[in-house]
Amino acid sequence: MPLLEAKHLGIAFGGLRALEDVNFQLEENQIMGLIGPNGAGKTTVFNLLTQVYQPTEGTIELEGKSIIGKKTYDVTRGGIARTFQNIRLFKDISVLDNVRIAMNYQMKYSALAGILRLPSYWKEERAMTERAMDLLSVFNLQDLAESKARNLPYGQQRKLEIARALAASPKVLLLDEPAAGMNPTETHELMESIQLIRDRFSISILLIEHDMSFVMGICQRLVVLDYGRIIAEGSAEEIRTNPKVIAAYLGGE
Structure with a gap:
């Protein structure tokens, strides 16, 4: 059984469908990356996982139990913690x-x-x-x-x-662009720290990041979003050479 699982997850804001049919699994002690162009819906996924937003369709399960409808603080106490794009200290x-x-x-x-x-x-x-x-x-x-x-x-x-x-x-740690604004030395130190906390505290990590060298160097698996839908999932090497991913980032058919 996966530690965290999203099944057919979707949300609409009025007439705008921000996410549609998003499915992924996060295993125990896994580091997984959620990537995609700006506006793809990555932070929206985090807001759904922490119940800041309620999905209009689909389910989210932590250790096989639904967290839909819970308060954000109950989700945190249940085992999901997060950081934010903008530092909130x-x-x-x-x-x-x-x-x-x-x-x-x-x-x-x-x-x-x-x-x-x-x-x-x-x-x-x-x-x-x-x-x-x-x-x-x-x-x-x-x-x-x-x-x-x-x-x-x-x-x-x-x-x-x-x-x-x-x-x-937490059992699951959500990191929203943890390397944003860091220089190369700080980024390298952060990579080592994330691997250390995964091993030392036996937690799973799902992260959003635009630094592709960071993502490719640390994540065991990647999920790629574009326009609110998953277009690819796999290892770093599989994602690096995926035509749909290349088109999403660089443009093209």
């Missing part, structure tokens, strides 16, 4: 607190323990901080834990956003 709080804040719903101490600062409160707070620092160390951000998020360079802000998504303990 809490820029006026610390790097550490940006990660810690994503763990709040996992805390088990009572409101009374929090108000009175009982031992159970301090125990869980210490554990949360240790885990947040562990996640920051994956991206070499641990020495910047007390810095404000806004003071980080762009590439490090991108990494912080991924670390915060990981703090929700």
Whole structure:
């Protein structure tokens, strides 16, 4: 059974059909890329997977169970976390607190323990901080834990956003253009980090990206969208030589 599966997924906004008959499967511990020209519907797929949008047709299943109709926060708690095209950090709080804040719903101490600062409160707070620092160390951000998020360079802000998504303990991580705006060195480091978190945390990753060298170098499988429909699916080599994909990106019959 696939970890995440979309079946005949579609959505229309008024008379505009943005996605139609989208089918794909994400397996456990797999890195899969969702690519296509601008406006192909890639971010719309992410918004459906996280239930920001409700599909007008089709289903989405996580571990064999439908997530259609759930609230976005319930989808996150159920195991799907994401990042965004535009970085959405809490820029006026610390790097550490940006990660810690994503763990709040996992805390088990009572409101009374929090108000009175009982031992159970301090125990869980210490554990949360240790885990947040562990996640920051994956991206070499641990020495910047007390810095404000806004003071980080762009590439490090991108990494912080991924670390915060990981703090929700997802089974599936959705990365929306994670390498956007990065220089070649940062992009290479990000590729290594994504492979590390897949292996270390045993999670599956679905990513949108326009940097083809990044996609071809990291993804085990690719799905190609054009005008809201899947036009190709396969390995990096199969996609690289697919005539429909070449036409979609470069124009032609």
